[in-house]
Amino acid sequence: MNFEALFLSFRLAAIVSLLLLAISLPLAAWLAFGRWRGRFLLEAIVALPLVLPPTVLGLYLLLAMGPRSPLGRLWQSAFGHGLAFTFEGLVLASLLYSLPFAVQPLVSSFRNVDPGLLAASSVLGASPLRTFRRVVLPLSFSGLVTAFVLSFAHTLGEFGVVLMVGGNLPGVTRTVSIAIYDSVQAFEYADAGRLALLLLLLSFGALAVVYAVNRRAWSPWSPR
């Protein structure tokens, strides 16, 4: 089994899903509670990776990271190497690609919090930030788990964007899904099969966790 690719994928997925959680909390709060009328435009932008072919997203990202782009030049001057075909580039691409998988569960669980509780919190003297921390976040536990697990699983399984932005460099950008593709190309079906089965089981496990949490089969707040 290709442990190098497996380890790389897990490292990528862990970093991306943690970063995404940090980025998505304020973004989702703004989408859920903001009063700006043009909010739907931002919602559409966040959801774009759901419908765009990964190659399209990958192409634009590749151009944006290229040596002649502002981002590419900035990265070059800061770190001495380009962004495309690196692990960091892969992280950046995955952040965008998995963004809706983190933001949308959070938005829907924030919107599900009883508005009466938010009103009670503010009448009791809590600032909006304190209301968010003490009421909205704890009551959105299932949304937080869903956001983390889905963005982790989605990053673990991505193929098109990784291939476009990261290429296929062993130990740097060759993720599990690309390793599977390589094995199939080389007629090494046994290797491909083992990795594929592992991904299948992991994805099933992740979804089982998501559905269990959302059915409130378990949550830290329920006495049962």
Added chain:
Amino acid sequence: MTPSALTARVRKEYRSGRRTTFVLDVSLEIPPGFTILYGPSGAGKSTLLDCVAGLVQPDAGRISAGGLTLFDSAAGTNLPPQKRQLAYVFQSLALFPHLSVVDNVGYGIAHLDPAERSEQVRAILESFRIGSLGARKPDEISGGEKQRVALARSLVTSPRVLLLDEPLSALDDEVKSEIVEDLCAWNAARRLPILYVTHSREEVNALGERMIALDGGRVVGEGAPADVLGALASRKSAAKKRAPQISGGPVSA
């Protein structure tokens, strides 16, 4: 005007497209003690409370409580709910389901140091006879106990005014009168203005020192409960007598 009174002059219009669907237009002064806000559903009672609490912004008017201006359209003042120092017990109670009774009650006094906070929480739980419930969550206590927790949570913040939106409507009479007794005992020394919303005549008769009747967004009666209810009843029967002539329909013997 008594300095600790609540005064509210409020106008709020609700529109659906170009059509005005509801207008709340009232001017009232709530002195210390119980004042019942009575009226049918849709009279604007909850909207008025939401305006006072800062959850709904009036189109125009002025609201002040205990000498503090909460809202003044002319001066451009509009304090957010968290700055108004009011207590508001909602019909739904809105207890935080993930917090214990102690944490619910301590929520509004988080700025105090922990020892002071737990002492105040303990004292108010005792005075509302729920001292033994501290560690439980809201879904582990009875309806009457929930009402007491909601009251204690609001009152521990030393508010300027207490707003109660039909908080006891779901309870049986015995529990209801016990809670009202505790509330009156609590308020005897403090003399806060308490605005108590209800659409039940029984509650008016049980609680009333003073009442304001609201209908269609306007004040239609103000004074001692017996007088206001009497005036409303005679107006209603007069309207009934007039109704057949207005509609021109057949009058049956």
